[in-house]
Amino acid sequence: MARKKIALIGSGMIGGTLAHLAAIKELGDIVLFDIAEGTPQGKALDLAQSGPVEGFDVALKGANSYEDIAGADVCIVTAGIPRKPGMSRDDLLKTNLGVMKAVGEGIAAHAPDAFVICITNPLDAMVWALREFSGLPHQKVVGMAGVLDSARFRHFLAEEFNVSVEDVTAFVLGGHGDTMVPVIEYSTVAGIPVPDLIKMGWSTQERIDAIVARTRSGGGEIVALLKTGSAFYAPATSAIAMAESYLKDKKRLLPCAAHLTGQYGVDDLYVGVPIVIGKDGVERIVEIELNPTAKQNFDVSVDAVKELVAACKSIDSSLA
Ligand SMILES: NC(=O)C1=CN([C@@H]2O[C@H](COP(=O)(O)OP(=O)(O)OC[C@H]3O[C@@H](n4cnc5c(N)ncnc54)[C@H](O)[C@@H]3O)[C@@H](O)[C@H]2O)C=CC1
Numbered sequence: 001m002a003r004k005k006i007a008l009i010g011s012g013m014i015g016g017t018l019a020h021l022a023a024i025k026e027l028g029d030i031v032l033f034d035i036a037e038g039t040p041q042g043k044a045l046d047l048a049q050s051g052p053v054e055g056f057d058v059a060l061k062g063a064n065s066y067e068d069i070a071g072a073d074v075c076i077v078t079a080g081i082p083r084k085p086g087m088s089r090d091d092l093l094k095t096n097l098g099v100m101k102a103v104g105e106g107i108a109a110h111a112p113d114a115f116v117i118c119i120t121n122p123l124d125a126m127v128w129a130l131r132e133f134s135g136l137p138h139q140k141v142v143g144m145a146g147v148l149d150s151a152r153f154r155h156f157l158a159e160e161f162n163v164s165v166e167d168v169t170a171f172v173l174g175g176h177g178d179t180m181v182p183v184i185e186y187s188t189v190a191g192i193p194v195p196d197l198i199k200m201g202w203s204t205q206e207r208i209d210a211i212v213a214r215t216r217s218g219g220g221e222i223v224a225l226l227k228t229g230s231a232f233y234a235p236a237t238s239a240i241a242m243a244e245s246y247l248k249d250k251k252r253l254l255p256c257a258a259h260l261t262g263q264y265g266v267d268d269l270y271v272g273v274p275i276v277i278g279k280d281g282v283e284r285i286v287e288i289e290l291n292p293t294a295k296q297n298f299d300v301s302v303d304a305v306k307e308l309v310a311a312c313k314s315i316d317s318s319l320a
């Protein structure tokens, strides 16, 4: 069976980590693409030289031409700039919108059948714009944020309850900004919802509220610590889980930014919701019932995404 092909558009901190993970998991042959000359080639060669030790058999290539992504089964997009301390994700919009245009056109020309996972921030607006620029079917273009935000929430909850992260499930929905919505009713330890655990005396509402707040600002906490850029290990792992679900038709149910057409009362917008990812891309959008507070928070988050999409349209009239 021929190997799958994975194109990583952007070969910076997340791109390099994606390549490492995809190689170790032998998900397919890997092309690292970037506009910076030498970076993708250097990372591809370095990673290839780890193959004999690690024992993976995949081809790794660095490229500065979109022709090299031809026929990719999966494209993961991290091209653009990350934020630095003092910036919000939204400050990246103008620069990264221009990058999405180039990337969308490159994917449309050379890998139109790919499943595309966007990571570039501000995530929900960028995945919307990337889909518009590429013209690919909506179910083949998704954004990575919810898996990461939920993983952060799961990590903090596991620490709080002193249980294995494996047994903690969580959903963070909405846009990938400060208004994201960690939903505690759907967050559990081995199926026991967090509100029940509070009643059982495992924690208090105040402590869980603090964890929710820390999750919401989880990206900023890391930016403040790193000072030179943003998180890359957990974001890369999260996108690989999505790619793997597509490539292996695993049909995992994951929170991701997906194109909504009326679900949750939202139309023609990418927002984080639970979806099933399989061989056809987004195979199902799962509409869970939100309590009035969660729904109100979700709507606030949706409004924030709407504003960013409106800003994209005013910057690039071809999107209007
Ligand atoms: N969705 C999410 O949950 C997360 C999103 N991010 C975002 O991911 C993006 C990438 O982050 P990092 O990898 O840390 O940044 P980075 O700066 O290490 O890498 C970005 C790469 O994109 C390249 N690039 C710039 N313009 C390009 C173009 N037109 N075509 C191809 N490549 C281009 C740069 O040369 C650089 O190598 C940022 O926008 C960041 O905010 C980061 C963490 C989580």
Ligand SMILES: O=C([O-])CC(=O)C(=O)O
Pocket: 082, 083, 089, 121, 148, 176, 218, 219, 220, 222, 223, 230, 231, 235
């Ligand atoms: O905070 C940032 O700029 C990067 C990001 O989206 C995250 O780590 O959640």
